[in-house]
Amino acid sequence: GESVGLHLPTLSVQEGDNSIINCAYSNSASDYFIWYKQESGKGPQFIIDIRSNMDKRQGQRVTVLLNKTVKHLSLQIAATQPGDSAVYFCAETPAAGNKLTFGGGTRVLVKP
Amino acid sequence: DAGVTQSPTHLIKTRGQQVTLRCSPKSGHDTVSWYQQALGQGPQFIFQYYEEEERQRGNFPDRFSGHQFPNYSSELNVNALLLGDSALYLCASSSGSGAQETQYFGPGTRLLVL
Numbered sequence: 757g758e759s760v761g762l763h764l765p766t767l768s769v770q771e772g773d774n775s776i777i778n779c780a781y782s783n784s785a786s787d788y789f790i791w792y793k794q795e796s797g798k799g800p801q802f803i804i805d806i807r808s809n810m811d812k813r814q815g816q817r818v819t820v821l822l823n824k825t826v827k828h829l830s831l832q833i834a835a836t837q838p839g840d841s842a843v844y845f846c847a848e849t850p851a852a853g854n855k856l857t858f859g860g861g862t863r864v865l866v867k868p
Numbered sequence: 869d870a871g872v873t874q875s876p877t878h879l880i881k882t883r884g885q886q887v888t889l890r891c892s893p894k895s896g897h898d899t900v901s902w903y904q905q906a907l908g909q910g911p912q913f914i915f916q917y918y919e920e921e922e923r924q925r926g927n928f929p930d931r932f933s934g935h936q937f938p939n940y941s942s943e944l945n946v947n948a949l950l951l952g953d954s955a956l957y958l959c960a961s962s963s964g965s966g967a968q969e970t971q972y973f974g975p976g977t978r979l980l981v982l
Binding site for chain 2: 790792797798799800801802805845847854855856857858859860861
């Protein structure tokens with residue numbers, strides 16, 4: 757079946773460095789992509805989204821890149837801070853409907 | 869402006885029992901989606917409610933049912949609980965009838981089935 761997955765289950769980053777989290781998706785009909793951050797004991801928190809007609813979108817300290825040719829999505833976090841330690845999920849929806857399909861998540865650990 | 873709220877925060881049930889979880893959407897939102905998140909995994913879509921009707925459904929058995937009220941709040945009901953139903957149940961709200969509306973999540977209800 758269609759799925760969204762992540763390449764790296766755990767990412768350890770030095771405080772102040774940039775983080776890159778990768779995600780592969782297999783559904784070619786995916787049209788809308790979202791990155792969520794989930795801290796322990798909390799629900800997923802929206803970080804940034806991108807639609808399939810875009811290649812790049814920037815937010816505050818975060819950038820999402822979409823490569824539709826190879827069905828790859830990435831989240832870049834600039835100047836990673838201790839508060840960025842969490843599990844990050846990519847999710848996608850098809851053009852029709854609003855059902856989110858999540859990957860398994862990547863844990864980011866920020867070392868002081 | 870309150871975000872998505874869920875109750876209760878934690879719940880312990882035994883096999884065979886029934887449970888009802890509640891969700892109030894973010895102000896201005898009219899669509900509610902429910903997800904199940906097993907430990908160490910990503911959330912799995914259960915179903916979505918819009919205009920008090922189930923609009924989409926994931927691969928969950930009929931033991932999982934829901935309801936949306938006129939004020940857009942929603943309930944998730946699970947009958948004949950199994951040990952495997954132990955999970956974090958997340959509610960997400962969004963606005964509009966169109967697709968690709970950003971979904972905002974509540975803190976979840978942690979259900980433990982013994």
